[in-house]
Amino acid sequence: xxxxxxxxxxxxxxxxxxxxxxxxxxxxxxxxxxxxxxxxxxxxxxxxxxxxxxxxxxxxxxxxxxxxxxxxxxxxxxxxxxxxxxxxxxxxxxxxxxxxxxxxxxxxxxxxxxxxxxxxxxxxxxxxxxxxxxxxxxxxxxxxxxxxxxxxxxxxxxxxxxxxxxxxxxxxxxxxxxxxxxxxxxxxxxxxxxxxxxxxxxxxxxxxxxxxxxxxxxxxxxxxxxxxxxxxxxxxxxxxxxxxxxxxxxxxxxxxxxxxxxxxxxxxxxxxxxxxxxxxxxxxxxxxxxxxxxxxxxxxxxxxxxxxxxxxxxxxxxxxxxxxxxxxxxxxxxxxxxxxxxxxxxxx
Ligand code: TXA
Ligand code: MG
Numbered sequence: 001x002x003x004x005x006x007x008x009x010x011x012x013x014x015x016x017x018x019x020x021x022x023x024x025x026x027x028x029x030x031x032x033x034x035x036x037x038x039x040x041x042x043x044x045x046x047x048x049x050x051x052x053x054x055x056x057x058x059x060x061x062x063x064x065x066x067x068x069x070x071x072x073x074x075x076x077x078x079x080x081x082x083x084x085x086x087x088x089x090x091x092x093x094x095x096x097x098x099x100x101x102x103x104x105x106x107x108x109x110x111x112x113x114x115x116x117x118x119x120x121x122x123x124x125x126x127x128x129x130x131x132x133x134x135x136x137x138x139x140x141x142x143x144x145x146x147x148x149x150x151x152x153x154x155x156x157x158x159x160x161x162x163x164x165x166x167x168x169x170x171x172x173x174x175x176x177x178x179x180x181x182x183x184x185x186x187x188x189x190x191x192x193x194x195x196x197x198x199x200x201x202x203x204x205x206x207x208x209x210x211x212x213x214x215x216x217x218x219x220x221x222x223x224x225x226x227x228x229x230x231x232x233x234x235x236x237x238x239x240x241x242x243x244x245x246x247x248x249x250x251x252x253x254x255x256x257x258x259x260x261x262x263x264x265x266x267x268x269x270x271x272x273x274x275x276x277x278x279x280x281x282x283x284x285x286x287x288x289x290x291x292x293x294x295x296x297x298x299x300x301x302x303x304x305x306x307x308x309x310x311x312x313x314x315x316x317x318x319x320x321x322x323x324x325x326x327x328x329x330x331x332x333x334x335x336x337x338x339x340x341x342x343x344x345x346x347x348x
Contacts, residue, residue: 003169004160008130016171017128021135026048029056031145031159032132033124033173034124036097036182037152038159038199039130039142039306040167041182042251050111050141056166064114065141065232066099066182067121070133070279076295078108078119085209086187089296093209095125097182097199110142114230122182127280128173132146143327144181150312151237151305151340154179179302185212194218195229197331199301218335220343239308241272241316243341247323248348249325254282254347257320261285262317272311274321276300287316297330304333308340 005016020030027049038149040057042049044067054061061332069075072090075082079102082090086100113119124130125143133140145153147162158170165171179347183198183205191211194202197218205212217227242259246253257273264271271283277293289307295324311319321341326334338345 002155002160002164002167004172005099005169006172009127009173012128012131014043014131015134017135019130020132020171021137022167024140025137026109027052028169029053029167030131031156031163031167031170032126032140032142033171033176034068034126034142035176035182036124036178037176038122038145038170038210038276039066039129039140040145040159040163040238041068041136041140041142043135043136044141045067045107045109045113047109047111050109052159053141056163057143057146057148058115062114063143064118064120065112065143065186065263067108067119068082068124068129068133068140068142069121069138070130072123074138075102075121075158076157078105079088079103080105083187085192086210089185089205091186091205093197093200094123095130096123097125097178098122099182099184099196101184101186101188101195105187109223111261116230118186118188121186126173128171132171149238151239151308152181154305158306159210161309177302178298179304180329183332186228189213193228195227197335199298199329200332202338203257203328218331237305237308237336237340238342239316239319239340240312241319242344243319243321244344244346245321245323245337245341246346247348249256250279250322252348253322254279256346257322258285259282261318261320269317270315272314272316272319274307274319276322278289279322291321294324297324297328297333300324301329301333303348 100121184196
């Protein structure tokens with residue numbers, strides 16, 4: 001049975017944090033809130049705990065975990081040196097939605113890194129989780145706390161829906177703020193390379209360290225080159241429905257989605273539409289969900305995974321979504337949408 005504990009960030013109950021830390025020290029699993037998505041915590045220096053993590057998620061064990069730390073000085077023991085640019089980025093963006101990849105030191109087991117000699121590290125911006133990491137001894141591995149293949153969890157309820165009975169505890173810190181996973185940057189190459197887009201954008205990184213490159217598989221459906229972050233190759237973030245993203249001028253997008261959805265509905269299929277505040281009332285279809293406003297795409301990021309889960313719960317068979325501009329947080333939104341759609345895009 002999974003124990004669920006509500007935690008008030010303003011008034012943390014340290015007895016609960018200590019109990020959770022104790023579970024992690026003993027090799028157990030505790031899900032925790034972060035500003036991006038909920039994570040599934042385990043002791044990152046314990047090979048057996050990593051094995052349990054993969055089993056609970058049903059995740060292929062060649063897909064490495066991110067190590068979460070609570071103190072910049074804790075970065076040094078788990079890496080073989082920290083490049084100057086990484087120090088600059090850590091000082092600027094930690095705690096926050098940025099994960100950096102380093103050469104790993106001997107103390108990090110290959111179980112945690114999916115067999116790689118590199119390790120991904122992040123300091124999350126959540127007071128509950130920073131306290132948990134300290135209580136656990138400093139190093140907590142944390143993949144997203146979903147069943148492998150399902151959309152990442154943005155509430156404690158999502159975690160419970162996927163992992164009830166499979167993990168020891170869930171710390172419920174309320175809904176997350178950002179809603180898409182952290183930006184991943186490989187610091188072992190020069191210039192540093194973005195492997196997964198997130199709330200820390202290329203422009204923000206470049207302001208601090210100059211040129212940054214981007215793994216080109218992020219927004220294209222190139223199936224010949226494998227993505228450099230092993231996890232990005234799986235069709236994850238995915239709803240059960242077959243999903244199509246429609247891009248082009250907004251007028252035409254609305255028309256096309258209406259037409260496609262109407263055709264599916266006539267065939268008797270459960271059909272859903274992902275619309276925005278700006279377009280919401282122009283659809284006549286039965287199952288239209290508003291994902292946020294185009295005036296602030298961070299609202300779209302915050303609602304994306306919950307909406308995909310809602311469609312799953314409704315038994316939706318076909319989803320049609322509007323596309324978004326791929327700049328700022330929009331590049332993370334489009335990356336996740338395109339993956340959820342298996343790169344099925346219609347341009348009008
Ligand atoms: O926002 C986040 O990063 C969340 C929260 C919980 O912190 N965590 C998260 O973890 O998204 P996960 O396991 O769902 O995604 C980790 C990604 C995977 O795509 C994995 O392949 C990549 O990071 N990754 C981890 N270590 C890596 C490494 N050494 N080299 C390349 N990619 C790595
Ligand atoms: Mg994940």
